[in-house]
Amino acid sequence: MLGGTDIWGRGTRKEIWDRYCGFLDLSVDEFVDIQNKLLMEHISLLSKCELGRALMRGKTPKNPDEFRKIVPLTEYSFYEPFISNKREDALPVKPRHWVCTSGTGGVRKWVPMPPRLYEVLMDLALSMGLIGTAKSRGNFTMRPKDNFFAAAPPPPYFSGFMVKYGSERCKFRLIPPMDEEYELSDLPARSARGFKMALETGVDLIFALPSVMVRVGEQLGHREKSSQGMPPPKTLFRMLRAMVRSRLANRPLVPKDIWKLKLCFVSGMDIEAFRDRIIYYWGSNPYEMYAQTEFLGMPAFQTWTRKAMTPQPYIGFFEFIPESESIKSLYDQSYKPTTCLLNELEAGKSYEVVFTNFYGGAFARYRPKDMITVVALDDKETGIKLPQWIFKGRADRLIDLGGFTRMDERTIWLALEDAQIKYEDWMARKEGEREHPILHVYISTDTKDDPEVLKARLHTSLKKYDSSYADLEDMLGWSPLRLTLLPLGVFTRWQEEQVKAGADPAFVKEQRMQPSDAAAKRILEIAQA
Template sequence: MLKKKQYREIWEQYCGFLDLDLPGYMKIQNRLLLEQIGLWADSQLGRSILKGKQPKTVEEFRRMVPLTTYEDYADVLLLKRDDMLPEKPLIWIQTTWEGGRHPVKLAPYTRGMLDTFRDNVVACELLCTSRAKGQFKTRPHDKILYGLAPLPYATGLLPVTLSEAVSIDFLPPVEEAVDMTFSQRNKAGFKLAMKQGLDYFFGLGSVAYAVSMSLGSMSSGGGLKSLLKCSPKMAVKILRGKYRCRREGRALMPKDLFELKGFMVAGTDNRCYRDDLEELWGVRPMELFAGTEPSLVGTETWTRNGIYFFPDTCFYEFIPEQDMMKSLSDPSFQPRTYLMDQVVPGEKYELAVTVFKGGAFARYRVGDVYRCAGLESREDGARIPRFEYVDRIPTIIDIGGFTRISEQGIKTVVELSGLPVTDWTARKEFSKENRPYMHLYVEMSPDSLVSSAVTAEILREQLSTYFRYIDQDYRDLKKILGIDPLQVTILRCGAFAACRERYGEPPRMNPSPHEMENLLSSQGFCERRGS
């Protein structure tokens, strides 16, 4: 179709969902869910969760199937019991379950799921180059920088499925990149880009920033000299870029060397890096959202002003924030869910999905929170709701899309360290540079503070060692991004007890600003009592 210049047909085939109105969108959702109900309810996995019930309609399905988490599937999926699944998978995708407690989660992908993933990846590729409806710059043999984790991780599906639809050249080639370390892929990719040019960049926002900043080290000293085996066109760009940088008194940036058609980022905390990435590359990154269990669920458009969920990936249900918080503190509570045609602008929701095309997961709590940004958009003419990604659910601290730090994980680290920590709470916070980190507020035993020179820095160093020991993803934060995301503050002895007495139990994970203010103010209260 590209060769025949059938650009309108390409847009309608892959991006036509943006022209749907809400009734048309829900018609697709309901039709595909009814197909999935027939497959899922007849499988051994479905029967084990339904416990004798047999839903026939969308309403019966939502009433009979409880909201689920990975624990409901672990015994089947971790053993790859494909005989119990709705359809036989072609591939199994892997991700971290919970650092320090569970090693991995596995998710099965059927042929139908891979076909949907492929088509929606193409939609993302078109949209990231678009500046208006119906316009895109995708052409055969465009070049994309390989900033992704390979299979068995979900991002490794992108080159596999995308190559089925369009000829695109990864730098370095996928068959070589899978055997390289992150640093090796980074250097090899830039070296090839200097020779062949570059059209796309795709990666986690945090990783894309680390890769982008590494160009500065390559451009200093002998680093750039090793890249000078390049085309005359690129050599001219290098000379012009260096001249411009000297004139403006700044370091060489990727935008001085490359003119990207499109820039895509995935993962959490992208908002922390988007402005810097736009400055470095001269192109505003487009966010897309995917996960190991739900697959590729949504993307922004040329407006970069909110995420639209693909109607053919999953059936979406939205748990209102109030119900989400209650269910996190009381696991027996079953939250309400709303559908796409029931969401309210400005409200936050935890996402629950039922994966189409023979997927294993039904009414599955993904662990991501979104805010409804609007029910339509004049900017891009859409008539379906759009969303902004907020973060993981409050019981998980995710830094840069790498970590899934839970209460149990922190408890394990504190116990292994042997440090005299008597109480603690942890929050995800942001530096003045808008970079995420984990702030651990601890209370120490009075004897330890008297008998030893325990400082916050000593605690941070020792606890960081144990976080890296139990959590591979935490180690990668240092290895790949070059950061140690932990900060520690020691509270006065008795602060937690005073807080409980005055305000109630402070949450272990991500207390709200108000709850944190109560805890910090309790230090003065316990001091007045002579604690």
């Protein structure tokens, strides 16, 4: 099991690593045994509350197999009567905190966090920092008082919650501090404040969206020229040293000239598309995790190799719906898909993730509609014996083209970057055209390039990253891609409209994959205005 509250005052480096990162040494059978034990402990809590009785239909399962037979697969709507008004009396345990994530239309979905799960989650934040800063097994560089620059929304948003409390557990110096309440609308000003602070204090770790990190890298040289006034001595020294480095390298100033990062945390489907540019600008290979608010944590994260992700067994019980079963259930709401366990996964196949919270959490056999692809059943490079996977996208956002391929967001990001298409933002939809469905990609851009040339380049890149998409043309002579160019600012203006209409600004998303008909129609109306 994991450790305690004081990582730095207890034991040698090896003891710290073994305590917080020992799950990397588990076999699949050991992983499943831990999962089963924690699930049975959780069932005893769940059986004593109103929510649990509703989930388990008044029964108390005697083992994990009975639990999977008795409890149906669930979605958030099942829990709304119990948690939308924070009915703590209906839950297995009284929550320590309430966190939130996005819901339909930008409305918050609330998630209760049990006290014991909070402690385990904080330990896993330590685990992730140790593993993320490691060069090899046990060779980590994370230290107390490391400077951590985070562009995060405020708690109770889950990412802000993790930044605030995870930093406290790791004993980081948070830049800017979260010692005062702030609104989401304050985030740009806070980020600017944090950037100025970081120029003086330095940065060891950073958390930001990949696109933001790339934009900062691209704009930094211009920002240098427009700076005004005499900066503090530490900032002045840091910037002078950085300018010397950039001139010796015969290139514009970039963030790696200013800071030497130990760890760059990122999240989002665009990570792989921006990875090379982040490495170029920041000198750090971004570290990816699979985080899920309803799961209350990070079910899986990368190791020091920065390749596929490794699951950990401590915060929730894993089940997996094979992709064929997931597809059937999407088209037939009455269909009950089967699930398998971690020791039944197959390399090269994709699955929809299903999970059950441990320690008195609310969600049981819950479907967040997240798809993963298992790339291997172990990692021979690191000696890890657990399945390795990548996050594929949301099951209900994949675009099915004639049954040949299910296009995901990750692939489109990669193809857009590979095709070297200049864009501000984009959306992709499955649309009908005569007898065939088409993949219609809309990009906001100010490019003067010929749209047909851009389409051809994107088509070639999509074939490069999705062999099943290539089969459509190679086997059937069918090219399903359509490309439409939209003016700059279209998606931003649509987002602003949603906020004015009352949607939570943290979760006003352009829904890049398969936006609703209403959203797509309005975006196109704005483009034509």
